[in-house]
Structure formats: C-alpha cells, structure tokens
Amino acid sequence: MKVLLTIVLSLITSNAFSFSLNNTVGAAFSKNTVPVNIADNCTNLGVSSAELLSMVSDAGTMYWNTVSTSRLRITAGSVVSVDSKFYTDKVCTTNSGSCEPNTDLTVASDILITCNGDTTDNFPNAQKTVLAITIPNNISDRTINGALIAINDRSDNIFQDQSRAKMVSVLAHEIGHAVGLGHSPVGDSLMYYTLVPVRDRLGWDDIDGITYLYPREQPFGCGTIEDINNSGKGAPLLFVLLMPFLLIQLLKLRDRFSHSFS
Amino acid sequence: MKSFNLVLLSVLFVVSSNAYSAGIKDSYLGLGSYTLLPGKVQTDENGDTNGIFDLEPYVLGGLEYQVYEDWSLIGEAGLVKPGSGRDPKISKMTYFLLLSGAYNFMDWVFRLGTGISMTRISSDGGTQTLNNGTGTTDFPMPDGASVSQNLITTFGVEYYFHQEMSTRLEGHYFNLASDDAKTLSYTLSFSYHFGNIFSDSKKVRKR
Numbered sequence: 250m251k252v253l254l255t256i257v258l259s260l261i262t263s264n265a266f267s268f269s270l271n272n273t274v275g276a277a278f279s280k281n282t283v284p285v286n287i288a289d290n291c292t293n294l295g296v297s298s299a300e301l302l303s304m305v306s307d308a309g310t311m312y313w314n315t316v317s318t319s320r321l322r323i324t325a326g327s328v329v330s331v332d333s334k335f336y337t338d339k340v341c342t343t344n345s346g347s348c349e350p351n352t353d354l355t356v357a358s359d360i361l362i363t364c365n366g367d368t369t370d371n372f373p374n375a376q377k378t379v380l381a382i383t384i385p386n387n388i389s390d391r392t393i394n395g396a397l398i399a400i401n402d403r404s405d406n407i408f409q410d411q412s413r414a415k416m417v418s419v420l421a422h423e424i425g426h427a428v429g430l431g432h433s434p435v436g437d438s439l440m441y442y443t444l445v446p447v448r449d450r451l452g453w454d455d456i457d458g459i460t461y462l463y464p465r466e467q468p469f470g471c472g473t474i475e476d477i478n479n480s481g482k483g484a485p486l487l488f489v490l491l492m493p494f495l496l497i498q499l500l501k502l503r504d505r506f507s508h509s510f511s
Numbered sequence: 512m513k514s515f516n517l518v519l520l521s522v523l524f525v526v527s528s529n530a531y532s533a534g535i536k537d538s539y540l541g542l543g544s545y546t547l548l549p550g551k552v553q554t555d556e557n558g559d560t561n562g563i564f565d566l567e568p569y570v571l572g573g574l575e576y577q578v579y580e581d582w583s584l585i586g587e588a589g590l591v592k593p594g595s596g597r598d599p600k601i602s603k604m605t606y607f608l609l610l611s612g613a614y615n616f617m618d619w620v621f622r623l624g625t626g627i628s629m630t631r632i633s634s635d636g637g638t639q640t641l642n643n644g645t646g647t648t649d650f651p652m653p654d655g656a657s658v659s660q661n662l663i664t665t666f667g668v669e670y671y672f673h674q675e676m677s678t679r680l681e682g683h684y685f686n687l688a689s690d691d692a693k694t695l696s697y698t699l700s701f702s703y704h705f706g707n708i709f710s711d712s713k714k715v716r717k718r
Contacts, residue, residue: 267600267639270652271651275651275653309691310691314692316692317692317693317694318659318661318685319659376644376645378644379645380644431651432643433641434641437553442643445556446557446558447556449553449558450552450553450558452552453554456552457601460657461653461657464660466659
C-alpha cells in the first residue's frame with residue numbers, strides 16, 4: 250500500500266516542459282479560428298503575396314492546427330493593402346527589454362503579416378539577420394484583438410535564402426508569437442529562437458504552450474479561456490479522484506433502498 | 512464525432528441505470544504506460560520524433576457492471592504522469608474518465624467507449640531569460656492553470672493471463688472527425704482484479 254501511495258504522489262507532482270509567453274497577462278485570441286492576412290507590400294522576399302498566403306495555410310495545417318488539446322485554428326486570410334507606415338515605421342516605440350507597440354501600426358483584428366524595410370530601428374545592420382518582429386499590438390484585458398508580424402524586407406534579408414519548408418516554419422514561429430507565445434529554451438520546439446536543421450513538427454513546449462493559452466473545452470465548452478486561480482488548482486483533480494467513490498456510495502444507497510422495499 | 516460521442520455516452524449512461532440490478536461484476540486497480548501522440552512530436556533539432564512507445568506511467572481504477580450475460584459497462588478513471596521534467600516551473604498532468612461497453616469472450620474483453628480526457632497545465636508565474644535572436648529577453652511564465660478537456664473515443668482489448676490479473680491495450684482517439692487535429696494516443700496497462708467488492712461471494716473472475 251505504501252508503495253502504491255508513493256507512486257500516486259509522485260504522479261501528482263509531475264513536472265512538464267518549459268514554454269513561455271510574450272505578454273505578462275497571458276492574453277490570447279477569444280475566437281477559435283484566427284485568420285492571417287498578408288499585406289501586399291513585400292518587394293525583397295522573393296515570393297509573392299499569394300505564395301505567402303499558401304505558406305500561412307501550411308503553417309496552420311502542419312503546426313498549430315494539429316494540436317488536439319487546443320481550440321486554436323489558424324487559417325489563411327486574404328491579401329490586403331495597408332498604410333505605407335507598416336513598411337517604414339518601427340514596430341516598437343521602445344524596445345529595452347520589452348516592446349511598447351507603435352500605435353500607428355495597431356492591427357484592428359486577426360493577424361497581419363506585413364513586410365518592413367526599416368533599417369534604423371527594426372532591422373539595422375547589426376540585426377540584419379533577424380527574420381521578423383512579431384507583437385500582439387492590440388490587447389484588451391486578456392484578449393488579443395490583433396497582432397502584427399513584420400518580416401524583414403531589407404534587400405539583404407535572409408528570409409529569401411530559405412527553402413519553402415523553412416519559410417513555412419518561420420511563419421509558423423511568428424504566428425506562435427502573434428497568438429501569445431514566447432520562446433522555448435530548447436531546440437526541439439518550434440518556438441526556439443533560431444532555425445534548426447530540420448523542422449517539420451511541433452515540440453512538446455509548443456503543444457503545452459498552445460494548450461495552456463487555448464484550452465479545448467469539449468463537449469460543452471464554447472472555447473473560452475478558463476484559467477484557474479491558485480486557490481482552485483486542485484478542484485478538477487479532486488473531482489476526478491472522488492468520482493468513483495461517490496459513484497460507489499450512490500450505488501450502495503440505491504442497493505440499500507431497493508432491499509428495504511423488497 | 513462530438514455528436515457520436517455524446518450519443519454513445521448517453522446510451523451508456525441510460526443502459527447503466529439498469530446495470531446495477533444486473534450486478535457489479537468486478538473492480539480493479541492497475542498501472543500502465545500512456546503513450547501520447549506516438550511519433551508525432553519533434554524531439555531534437557534534426558527532426559527526430561518521439562517513439563511509438565513512451566514510458567509515461569499512469570494509474571487507473573475501474574468498476575465493471577454486468578449488463579447482460581457477456582456484456583458489461585465499465586467506468587474507469589486514470590491519472591497520467593507525462594513528460595521529462597525539463598522545467599520544474601511548469602507542471603502538466605493528464606487524467607481521464609471513461610465509460611466503455613465491453614464484450615467478454617473467454618479470457619478476452621473487447622471494449623468500445625467514450626470519455627473525457629483532461630490536460631492541466633500550470634505555473635506560478637515569474638520569468639525566464641531566453642535568447643531572442645539578438646540578445647536576451649525576460650519572457651513571462653504562465654501564472655495560474657488552465658485545463659483542456661477533450662471528448663475522446665476509446666477502443667481496447669484486454670487479456671486475462673491470470674484469474675486476477677489482466678493486460679490491456681487501449682487507444683484514445685481525439686477529434687475523430689476533425690480534419691487536422693485528429694490524434695491517437697494509447698495505453699498499455701496491467702490490472703489487478705478484486706471481483707465484486709460489494710458482495711460476500713465476491714470472487715467473480717475470468718476463466
């Protein structure tokens with residue numbers, strides 16, 4: 250019995266993996282399906298807007314849409330025209346450790362992928378190998394309304410040198426940021442900070458992170474985020490553990506009543 | 512598939528309302544291994560994936576109600592320990608409640624059922640300093656917990672290799688009708704059967 254108890258206790262205190270978020274409030278989109286639109290302002294990526302849209306679709310089906318425990322579904326939106334500021338302006342007004350979003354580039358809804366050729370703040374020479382900058386720049390309380398992905402469109406950008414599969418994984422990584430995830434410290438995860446030799450699936454950190462932000466609520470849930478504060482952390486587990494006991498007691502009671510009436 | 516599972520769940524519950532009159536047949540506790548997303552998760556920078564068998568221990572317990580002759584209903588709860596313990600700041604736990612219809616054939620039991628699988632992920636907040644490509648950034652950690660719950664379809668086969676012990680292979684199908692998030696996990700377990708613990712003549716066993 251002691252052995253069994255020890256095993257059960259060790260299971261209850263198990264540890265998992267190590268994803269992070271990119272905002273302090275754990276914000277997420279409230280809707281289940283989030284379209285990703287493409288701005289028609291790219292000049293140096295070597296791929297068309299339509300091809301980018303196709304890659305976004307693949308980023309959804311190959312990566313984020315494969316998580317059965319997450320309600321989030323990424324879809325390809327449409328090619329849109331945007332203000333020229335999205336190409337020329339800096340994404341963050343300050344960027345000393347945390348980003349203060351440039352309000353001129355606020356995305357009203359969903360996710361917008363724009364090209365950006367700003368070589369002063371976003372992609373200066375010292376950071377010309379940065380592939381993109383992403384920020385959910387329209388957040389209300391704990392809800393992301395819109396997010397911006399700015400792809401480095403310098404003439405010497407390294408996005409254009411990647412294979413299509415790598416481009417898809419880059420877009421999937423940036424979409425991960427757009428929906429609220431931060432980086433993972435391990436290279437097996439899509440949310441690792443840099444490209445790895447082979448990337449064609451999510452890692453455990455990605456799956457756990459997207460499940461945390463976008464938990465699925467079947468069969469009766471409507472897909473809302475439901476975080477449990479610290480005081481209620483044990484409630485669901487307690488319910489599960491007590492369920493068989495309660496069931497047995499109910500059956501015993503029923504048995505007792507049926508015998509007393511017979 | 513959600514409606515299929517709901518119908519299946521409803522039928523099983525309706526039938527189970529008459530099940531006790533037929534009698535509790537068995538109760539059991541077990542240990543096993545839960546393999547989540549076999550071969551579907553990248554585990555290194557070279558594209559290798561997790562194996563088709565992961566040793567993620569889990570405990571289970573259940574009650575079997577004989578409905579009619581060789582047909583039974585089985586209610587079961589399971590608690591899984593997942594993962595590699597890479598970061599102590601984040602905890603993850605999977606547990607599930609299942610209700611299955613079962614057909615007993617000699618030393619074999621064939622199961623089909625439905626249930627709810629829950630995944631709880633929690634952390635106490637704080638930050639972790641991670642590379643951001645050009646330097647480092649303090650990324651926030653989750654502060655709180657969230658529980659994802661999935662309606663699953665289960666199917667399994669169990670073999671009694673001893674009067675009181677059995678082994679079982681059972682698949683847990685998530686989102687069976689979904690185009691892209693359809694996944695299969697499975698359990699391999701060993702159970703010890705106590706028989707009907709509510710009856711003096713409790714030794715109802717296979718064989």
